Amino acid sequence: MTDSTLISSAAAVVHPEDRSYDEARAAWNLAVDQRPAAVVTATTVEEVRSAVAYAAEHGLRVAPQTTGHHAAALGDLSGALLLRTALGGVDVDVSAQTARVGAGAVWADVVNAAAPHGLTALSGSAHDVGVVGYTTGGGMSWLARQYGYACDHVTAVELVTAAGDLLRVTAEAHPDLFWALRGGCGANFGVITAMEFKLFAIPEVFAGMTIWPAAQAADVLRAWTAWAEQAPDRVTTSLRFLRPPAMPGVPEPLQDTPVVVVDGAVVGATDEESAALVSAWRSVGTPMIDTWGPTPTAGLLPLHMDPPGPVPSRGDGFAVETLDDAGVQALLQAAQPEEVAPLLSVELRQLGGALGRPRVGSGAVQRRSGFGLFAVGMCPFPEAAAPIDARIDELRSALAPWSSGQVSPNFDERGDDAPSAFDAADLARLRAIASQVDPRGMFHASLRLAG
Ligand SMILES: Cc1cc2nc3c(=O)[nH]c(=O)nc-3n(C[C@H](O)[C@H](O)[C@H](O)COP(=O)(O)OP(=O)(O)OC[C@H]3O[C@@H](n4cnc5c(N)ncnc54)[C@H](O)[C@@H]3O)c2cc1C
Known part of the structure; x- marks a missing residue:
């Protein structure tokens, strides 16, 4: 074991033989044993630049990462420098209703900074997902x-x-890059150090x-899918077949018990209007738990x-364009809601x-x-991967008649699906932009554009 090489007074290049290597390379996803050639954790723009220069000098690729929620998609990192971006800071401009965040920020940082001002951000479902990775992959x-x-x-x-x-990079300065960074996965174009966006x-x-209870899964799924595709914009929900683990924090009646869950939010309606909007499936069967209300x-x-x-x-995702009665039946057969295992969850997010x-001025x-x-x-443990993969493959093939096979960058964890993440013209444009900034x-x- 040796001590690592310093690239600034505070940041070091950590190599496999260094004592801090295991700590430096650890991802949020503990199933991913990422083993880069070197790791730098950068807390300033200058440290990011020094790390990129070090990589260029030593013939290393650069894999930017914030939390490692999406580490499974990175694949082989031998020959790569893992560049952990830990640039902190959340500045909320209350009158402009905007936020500026450093590339180490996670959603809880932004939500907690904005909430005292009555403002909110379009954060995801997890408090500790990185703002930059989430947003450059779309962000739902x-x-x-x-x-x-x-x-x-x-x-x-x-x-x-x-x-x-x-x-x-803004709409005025570098407009092509601005388009690419909004959905085309930031790390294809550089290392993001900060981002600014609107609050609401x-x-x-x-x-x-x-x-x-899972015994009611078929009735709930039928009611929810029939409702979801024509529901008004102000409501966004998710339906899951879920088997919560038996662990502290999970309510006792749910531990290791297959259930079906619908959760979500309604915005801009009275409580009565909101309750009416979600009644189509909320009134089905006999729920164990129901918590809807002003929040x-x-x-x-x-x-x-x-x-x-x-x-x-270990997971993966793909888009399902529509679900008719036969599609619902196929999903029920493949997902096995009364068992769920070896999966923890099979989720449908309502798009x-x-x-x-289409949106004027939209990104990629x-x-x-x-x-x-x-x-x-x-x-x-590694042996748990094969049955999970097999079940995901079964879901994919069972739902093939209802799916174009397209993936969303944020929910593609196999990391090999760029051609199925974008239509052909957008993919060609993304590749052209990437080859200009990163020849x-x-x-x-995590979602590689190379063919
Ligand atoms: C528990 C959980 C809940 C989730 N919920 C949602 C959700 O509600 N909605 C949704 O849309 N997605 C959701 N996701 C998916 C999530 O948005 C993606 O996994 C996202 O990529 C995570 O970003 P990260 O920075 O935390 O992860 P990381 O693994 O650190 O980063 C993911 C990728 O983003 C890029 N990246 C990260 N930092 C930088 C940087 N500084 N510069 C350039 N590129 C960078 C890299 O390509 C990197 O591989 C969820 C994921 C998990 C595990």
Whole structure:
């Protein structure tokens, strides 16, 4: 064991033989044993630039990462420098209703900074997902069908290029890059150091979850899918077949018990209107738990019961364009809601609304209606991976008649699906932009554009 090489007074290049290597390379997803050639944790723009220069000098690719929620998609990191961006800071401009965040910020940082001012951001379901990774992959919040993707509301991105330049990218300066960074996965173009985006004056929503025993899964799924595709934009929900683990924090009646859960939020309606909007499926059968009601918008972060911290997980997702009766039947057969295992969850996120409509000035994010399916299992040891993968493959093939096979960058964890994430013209445009800013292919992203 040796001590690592310093690139600034505070940042070091950590190599496999260094004593801090295991700590430096650890990802949020504990199932991913990422083994880069070197790791730098950068807390300033200068450290990012020094790390990129070090990589260029030593012939290494650069894989930017904030939390490692999406580490499974990175694949082989031998020959790569893992560049952890830990640039902190959340500045809320209350009168302009905007936020500026450093590339180390996670959603809880933003939500907690904005909430005292009655403002909120289009955060995802997990408090500790990184703002930059989430947003450059699209970003689907509980307000998404009303307001669109998080990346639709980005106003500026600052990034360090392969040449070591710090660019401030806006609609006016570098418009092609601005388009690409909003949905095309930031790490294909550089290392993002900061991002600015709009906030929304929405202190409260009508939100909650309803949980039924798995025996009622078929009735709930039928009612929810029949409702979801024609529901108004102001409501965004998710349906899951879930088997919560037996662990502290999970309510006792739910531990290791297959259930069906619908959760989400309604924005901009009275409580009576909101309750009527979700009654089509909420009134089905006999729920075990039902929590819908007025909720501070900051209270959306724990709604989905995402893990409180790092876990070993293995999952993948794909788009389902529509679900008719036969599609519902195929999903029920493949997902096995009364068993769920070896998966933890099979989830359908409700798309459409502003997520599906063309938008003037939109970025590279693909507009989608129907549903986003994401299936995930806990993978605490390598042998647990094969049955999880097999079940996800079964879901994919069972739903093939209802799916174009397209993926959303944020929910593609196998990391090999760029051609199926974008239509052909957008993919060609993304590749052309990437080859301009990164002509030698230095950057290594979770969703790689190379053919
Ligand atoms: C529990 C959980 C809940 C989730 N909920 C949602 C949700 O509600 N909605 C949704 O849309 N998605 C959701 N996701 C998916 C999530 O948005 C993606 O996994 C996202 O990529 C995570 O970003 P990260 O920075 O936390 O992860 P990381 O693994 O650190 O980063 C992911 C990728 O983003 C890029 N990246 C990260 N930092 C930088 C940087 N500084 N510069 C350039 N590129 C960078 C890299 O390509 C990197 O590989 C969820 C994921 C999990 C595990």
